[in-house]
Amino acid sequence: MTRKGRRLTIIGTAGLVLAGALGLALNALRDTIVFFRSPSEVASKAVPPGTRFRLGGLVDTGSVKRGTDQLVEFKVGDGATSVPVRYKGLLPDLFREGQGVVTEGMMSPAGVFVADTVLARHDETYMPREVADALKAQGVWQGDAQQQSARR
């Protein structure tokens, strides 16, 4: 095979592989990305049931109710409004009332956010950045001193 032919073969293969990879990536991005929503956005935008998203905010004080078989119900709020959340499983070590939390799941038709993931956080003073921003948007953020974190 001539040098030119070889180059064409290589470029052709490269084009095919790259186009394939790009196609896969764009397709996957359209279907799999998960948006972050604050409780206020959930209240105002009415996210349809069945759409996965992340809900973040503060765990409302006094809202955590433990059921049988590791079922937990609590409310995630941002000062303006709260969304009820149901989760079955072990909560992360630093899950506490009044602290920041990020959960992932879907809204049920009854308006309860059914979470399958409650994100583990590793510092007692850490505030997830998304939650901090959402709280700032609601005007309940209390300074940046809290945002100092010291994690792995």
Place this chain on the structure above:
Amino acid sequence: MIVEAGHYALTLALGLSLLQCAIPFWGARSNDPVLMGSAVPAAIGVAALVGFAFVALLIAYVTSDFTVLNVVENSHSAKPMIYKITGVWGNHEGSMLLWVLILALFGAMVAASRHLPVRLKTNALCVQAAITIAFLVFILFSSNPFTRVEPPPAEGQDLNPVLQDIGLAIHPPLLYFGYVGFSMTFALAMAALIDGRVDAVWARAARPWTLLAWSFLTLGISMGSYWAYYELGWGGFWFWDPVENASLMPWLAGTALLHSVVVMEKREALKVWTILLAILTFSLSLLGTFLVRSGVLTSVHAFAVDPARGVFILAILSIFIGGSLAVFAWRAPLLRGGGIFAPISREGALILNNLLLASACATVFLGTLYPLVLEAFTGEKISVGTPYYNLTFLPILLPLMLVLPLGQALAWKRGDLFAVVQRLGALLGVSIALALGLIAFTAGGPVLAPLAIGLGAFLLLSGAGEIWTRSHVRGRPVSVAFRRAVGLPRSAWGSALAHAGLGITVIGIAAQAWSSETITAARPGTQMSVGRHTARLDSVRPRTGPNYTEDVVTLSLWRDGRPMGTLETTKRLYPARNSPTTEAGILTRGFDQIYVSVGEIGTDGSVGLRLYDKPLVLLIWIGSLFMAAGGGLSLTDRRLRVGVPVRARGGVAAQAAPAGGAA
């Protein structure tokens, strides 16, 4: 005093690096051997000075010197000694110091190496000094670990409990040796571009550094994965966390580089691409450092959020990536292409390997950075998780692993695909039979997993098969084959081992399709089933450790009525930070593990438990150990140590080429 001395040594190292960057470079331009030679003692001096600074910080930690801010923030007098030592790099400032120390050590190793052409070595040390300067400035001006605190507190704030684990002693140093090791291939690539000389000699010089960095990075990623697996308490081994991706991207690019350097060494082809890959690999290492250290990511690795540092690292990133790509664009057209080959050949297969690895790397890049870019431009916050990578990364890597055994068996220049398929037919048959057998045996279970296990088996078998075909001669006794196998080049053994290791990892990952999870609340005496096992909660007892208190939950396990042993999982509370951690309990039998982590212990005595039965899970990390060992074995190959190329065909064992010092 020692703390000031450490600070002073760092400043001195910065000055010496400036000299190491400028004087030899000028020497290389004016062909002055004395000026060029000054790079060697300078590089060794910088390593000694940074080493001294590191030891100074270490002493401050070991003696719990709470006049140093960094020690106050990350240590505690009651902390066990091992964590006082590892705590040195368990924080932003210290980990950057470790980064620079390893960078300087690599510089000293290159300086001490006697097998590099003088001009190449000199220019490479100049480029390497430039990187050292950038990071020393970063440390001295924005992340100084030697800052004093006035008045000193009586007690420190302790290290983050999650980090108080032996994993911190292993994972970061290995990972940094990998990350930073690619700075050497980067420096060599830049040196070659500056001189306009890129040839097989360059490839032979660059290959050991690529192998070394790649092996360390493989170990670093895999140990980090195992650490996350047992420490974070949710039994996963890979989370597609942006920070994990930050280390995976240089690994993918480095793997591609490892293979393209071979083509360049043997056939003088792929020059431009190899140089570009060397630049990109280190750029991705820098990007990883930026992502992890700047606080742009919400992740378990972010030590501190300080925008000034982020901007600083971003500046370093832009200067080095932009500068190196500019030099590349300017000089690359000078490089001439090398040997001609047919598309079906070892070269062709390695090009396909590079294409697929680069594409896989690009999809990870997109998935990691797209959320950041989107948020910067639209303010919309999204996360890209496992489903994305399942739809992009896996479909790209699967064909790669399928063609890998074929490529490995093809001849250079012009291969015979038909003959190769015939040769590998038996192995492929065995693997397919294994997959089909598994599908039949686990009727109704997952279908893709058995196929992936078949693929893993094919990789594993073809690794062994490669050694067999290269040493076995029809009609000769096995002893001859054995002797020939021993005499094969170490790099042949290395690649066979690494490819087999990939197969082992694939089997381990695929087997997780059969893992099962049980989440339950239990009291002492409660029995529960997890996968193939029965577990019983025996007791919950309090216990006191050196700087924590814990509740110890003990479980007994049975399989088919036979006792398998007991395991402990604990919930710890570290009073210094008032933060709880969970220590998972793991029972290992063969390659299988039973993994239990404890959740909340209720006031009524009920214990939340999460139990996993994980078949063959250890294979995931054992495979990576094989890969790293393969890299290490290739590194000892004689060809990489001798300065001049030795023609070695046929009776390799007979040739006793004088081996120089360690490469």
